[in-house]
Amino acid sequence: MSERPTPVTDLAWSPAQARELGEGVLDLWTELLERLPAELVTRERTPAETAAALALPVPEEPTPTAEVLAHLRELTFEQSLHMGHPAYFAYITGAGTIPGAAAEFLAAALNQCSGGYRLGPGAAEIELHLTRWLATRFGLPEGSGGMIMTGGAMANFVGLKCARDQRLGVAVRDRGVAAAGPVAIYASEEAHVIIRRAADMLGLGADAVRAIRVDGEQRMLAGALAEALAADVADGVLPLAVSATAGTTTTGSIDPLPELAALAREHGAWLHVDAAYGGAVVLSDTLRPLLAGTEHADSIAVDPHKWMYTPQSAGCVLLRDFGHLSRSFHADASYIWLDDAVRQGIDFAMHGPQFSRGFAALKVWISLLAHGRLAYARRIEQDMALAAYLGELVQERPQWELMCPARLSICCFRHRPDGWTGTEEELDRHNERLMTAIHADGRVYCSNAVIDGRFGLRACIVNFRTEAQDVERLLDVAEELARGL
Numbered sequence: 293m294s295e296r297p298t299p300v301t302d303l304a305w306s307p308a309q310a311r312e313l314g315e316g317v318l319d320l321w322t323e324l325l326e327r328l329p330a331e332l333v334t335r336e337r338t339p340a341e342t343a344a345a346l347a348l349p350v351p352e353e354p355t356p357t358a359e360v361l362a363h364l365r366e367l368t369f370e371q372s373l374h375m376g377h378p379a380y381f382a383y384i385t386g387a388g389t390i391p392g393a394a395a396e397f398l399a400a401a402l403n404q405c406s407g408g409y410r411l412g413p414g415a416a417e418i419e420l421h422l423t424r425w426l427a428t429r430f431g432l433p434e435g436s437g438g439m440i441m442t443g444g445a446m447a448n449f450v451g452l453k454c455a456r457d458q459r460l461g462v463a464v465r466d467r468g469v470a471a472a473g474p475v476a477i478y479a480s481e482e483a484h485v486i487i488r489r490a491a492d493m494l495g496l497g498a499d500a501v502r503a504i505r506v507d508g509e510q511r512m513l514a515g516a517l518a519e520a521l522a523a524d525v526a527d528g529v530l531p532l533a534v535s536a537t538a539g540t541t542t543t544g545s546i547d548p549l550p551e552l553a554a555l556a557r558e559h560g561a562w563l564h565v566d567a568a569y570g571g572a573v574v575l576s577d578t579l580r581p582l583l584a585g586t587e588h589a590d591s592i593a594v595d596p597h598k599w600m601y602t603p604q605s606a607g608c609v610l611l612r613d614f615g616h617l618s619r620s621f622h623a624d625a626s627y628i629w630l631d632d633a634v635r636q637g638i639d640f641a642m643h644g645p646q647f648s649r650g651f652a653a654l655k656v657w658i659s660l661l662a663h664g665r666l667a668y669a670r671r672i673e674q675d676m677a678l679a680a681y682l683g684e685l686v687q688e689r690p691q692w693e694l695m696c697p698a699r700l701s702i703c704c705f706r707h708r709p710d711g712w713t714g715t716e717e718e719l720d721r722h723n724e725r726l727m728t729a730i731h732a733d734g735r736v737y738c739s740n741a742v743i744d745g746r747f748g749l750r751a752c753i754v755n756f757r758t759e760a761q762d763v764e765r766l767l768d769v770a771e772e773l774a775r776g777l
């Protein structure tokens with residue numbers, strides 16, 4: 293017999309060691325919160341500079357805590373873009389709730405595997421409760437529910453996977469889609485690219501997604517959908533799902549949900565709503581009517597890490613019938629046997645694509661608990677008011693023009709220098725250069741929009757630190773930089 297192994301305790305840090313590092317991290321975090329408004333949103337740096345600062349050789353022996361903290365300081369203040377900065381307006385990336393960050397820390401410390409109920413009973417109950425509550429806010433009936441995903445891409449994928457399995461029959465999970473006839477998913481030209489990617493990942497091929505024309509407000513044309521459905525049915529193609537968007541990525545447009553729901557129902561198609569961005573308005577009683585029609589959805593994607601401001605990453609898929617998740621994802625495995633007498637609760641590993649999974653629900657839940665729904669409602673309404681205010685400023689200033697009215701919390705606009713005589717293409721290039729200059733400058737930060745083929749700037753406010761002066765600063769800085777182009 294070999295020698296009895298003696299303890300190897302290197303990794304088992306004492307509570308005192310945990311406290312030393314933990315408090316150091318807490319200090320960094322609160323310093324960041326204090327300094328944030330005076331910091332740049334980002335600074336220009338090359339990948340080589342960032343790698344040189346952070347890609348340290350992996351040490352053979354422990355790094356002293358002070359050095360680890362110095363490394364984290366470099367990451368925090370020198371090598372990060374601050375999405376929680378009041379002048380950050382790009383993409384749709386929430387500012388990151390403060391309670392959410394604290395909860396994320398504890399979630400990692402608790403280290404729950406929410407794949408199996410018994411491995412995290414509290415985690416599972418919180419996730420179930422949270423997602424049921426969200427489903428109710430969307431008007432889904434009793435029996436609905438969902439789960440937290442890594443983001444909108446996965447939430448939409450899971451919703452459409454349930455659609456595929458319900459429409460083609462669960463046997464498709466074993467036999468594959470080759471045995472099924474041709475199918476189609478209908479989404480607008482303005483839908484996010486992840487709908488095509490979901491069709492690709494589902495084995496349907498991205499071309500199974502029909503890009504339905506939009507109206508002048510970037511909303512799916514119900515008439516064009518009706519035509520596409522009729523043409524496919526005539527060709528023997530099965531309408532699998534209508535994927536409506538509630539809050540498009542570029543302009544915040546909401547598809548005509550009641551009309552799309554009626555067309556989906558008429559063709560027996562699944563109704564999926566990508567509310568990854570716009571879904572958050574259901575937290576406001578005043579704004580909730582904007583999403584009328586979503587209550588007919590079979591599945592909904594909504595992203596807490598967008599307009600619910602939760603730290604990255606947290607998406608959420610909601611199902612009208614929670615049972616679809618297990619029908620689409622259950623798998624038997626001999627190595628997770630439990631006596632039926634002790635099996636209890638929901639094993640999320642049997643309800644979604646991940647097997648082991650963490651506890652992302654906690655940061656969403658604790659943020660809601662700490663702030664209360666009404667604080668979200670007020671802030672979401674404020675974000676919309678700020679986007680509208682930006683739109684007004686754009687219209688007031690001579691060198692700026694709106695590309696479309698502000699919708700939800702998005703405003704798209706472009707710069708047209710005084711006395712401009714160039715072509716539209718040249719104006720596109722001018723605005724491209726302006727956006728690049730804004731990014732290089734780092735005092736404010738926005739992204740871009742391409743609307744009807746024209747390039748402009750886009751500000752999306754999903755940031756509880758942004759106020760009117762930041763919106764004004766965005767235009768002031770952009771104008772200053774435009775002068776230098």
Ligand SMILES: Cc1ncc(COP(=O)(O)O)c(C=O)c1O
Nearest residue numbers: 384443444445484541566568569
């Ligand atoms: C409407 C919409 N759907 C889906 C996504 C993808 O979500 P995620 O980036 O969280 O995967 C986005 C991202 O901006 C989006 O705007």
